[in-house]
Amino acid sequence: MNSRTIAELVFHLGRMASGDRLVEKLTTAQWAVLRYFALANRFSRTPSAFAAFHATTRGTASQTIKSLEKKGYLTRIRSDSDRRSIQLVLTEKARDILANDPFESLVRAADSLPQNMQGHFANALQRMLGDVAGERGKLTFGSCTSCQHLEGDGCNRDEQTTYACGFASEPLLLEELDEICFNFVLGKPLQ
Ligand code: SF4
Structure with missing residues (x-):
């Protein structure tokens, strides 16, 4: 298989699993935020870390995060180690919806690969x-x-x-x- 085909397949996989408006009308960008905060460690639960991860601007990341806070999927807490810094964490509502995340089909496909x-x-x-x-x-x-x-x-x-x-x-x-x-x-x- 040539390199271009591999690159196309990786891109296509990502696009198929993006889940745009398939559940609760969440956009691709909103799903990306929820998945990121479900996986990010305690040093990385900030809007700027998400912006860097998603290769987007801080302004765009902040807007998407605010829309999810309004919908009750994300909330802000103070960090345990540094009381001055704020972390964003998923709510129960977000954890529930992530169980229906269309991206899970990609997780299952990865899981079916030999160890x-x-x-x-x-x-x-x-x-x-x-x-x-x-x-x-x-x-x-x-x-x-x-x-x-x-x-x-x-x-x-x-x-x-x-x-x-x-x-x-x-x-x-x-x-x-x-x-x-x-x-x-x-x-x-x-x-
Ligand atoms: S910087 Fe520290 S917390 Fe982050 S991935 Fe490396 S070892 Fe883990």
Whole structure:
């Protein structure tokens, strides 16, 4: 298969799963916001992080976020670690609607791939994403499991998981390792 066909297939997959106005008349942009805040880690739940992730302007991101706050899908809370900063979090209503997200068909298709293929595919997509973002001067996003800033060996000592973020100087919970992060820098994948 040639490179152009691969690129077309990746683009087509994304377009098919965008879910434009299929449920509750949510637009592609509104779905993108809900999915982002469902996956973003605690360092990345801000309008500017979403704007960078979605490669859009802060103004456009803010408008979409405000429309979702008005509809009761997003709410603002103060960050636990830094009381001055605000995080956006999904409401119960948003979590309910995400269960009907048209994007789930793409998740199921990924889930049906053999385990070893999932790993290769994820690494290949992460690399393509890094190349495209690099060409455009955009930030790449990813999760702790392949980030240069991940520290620790994950061994469980005294009920404590020993992973930490070297960038934020904060311990990380096991369940946070797969969340997407604004401060991600591609490194060696966790074995
Ligand atoms: S290890 Fe990397 S991806 Fe994880 S929180 Fe730190 S900067 Fe973000």
